[in-house]
Amino acid sequence: MSEDLDRIKDALRRAVPPMAQEGLRRDLWPDLARRMTARQVVWFDWIIGAAALAASVGLPAVVPMLFYLL
Amino acid sequence: MDVRYYLRAYLAGIAIPTVFLLVFVTGFTLARHLWQIPGPAERIIIFPMAVLPNLWGLWNVLLARARRSRPVSSGVFGAALPLVGAPVAYLVTRVADVELPMLMIRVFPVALVIVVAVYYLLWKYVVPFLNDLVEVT
8 A cells, every 4th residue: 555655656756847946036026015105196196186176167168178188 | 029018108008098088979979969069079079089099199108218218207297298289189170170169268278287187197197007007117
């Protein structure tokens, strides 16, 4: 029984070569950190967006021009 | 490699005005057929349908090219696009012989400021997201 298991182990080791122990080619964390922080909207941009929205509501005549230029 | 890189930048650039075109045309069609609102949109629709997406695409190509040599704020870069687009839009109305309503001419300065603000936000947050998707830095 144990001889059979040993033969199976040997056969598996021969069939599946060990994986090469290669490290990462570069550090991936800076990219991930950049993407996480890049999505944050800064407070000043909230004000710009709110002001643009308020101006559009206050002056409905600008809405067709907005759509035309977008 | 460079051609593919700039082609990806172009495609990422045209995405936003292409989506907005759908909104514009849908709104115009509904307004025209449901409420019989008059307007010469057929004569000037060439601008949002063809000119504007190409402007956005080319602007993003310029941004991608500029960013390869030096850091450029995409928000500020995009905010400058209406300064090119608005004169072209006006030129299209002149060529198509469309008289703009006096109210629109009066509110144009305010509208331009709003457009610049909206462009700034879109180019700061949405365009970089699209550029990331197509791996344009």
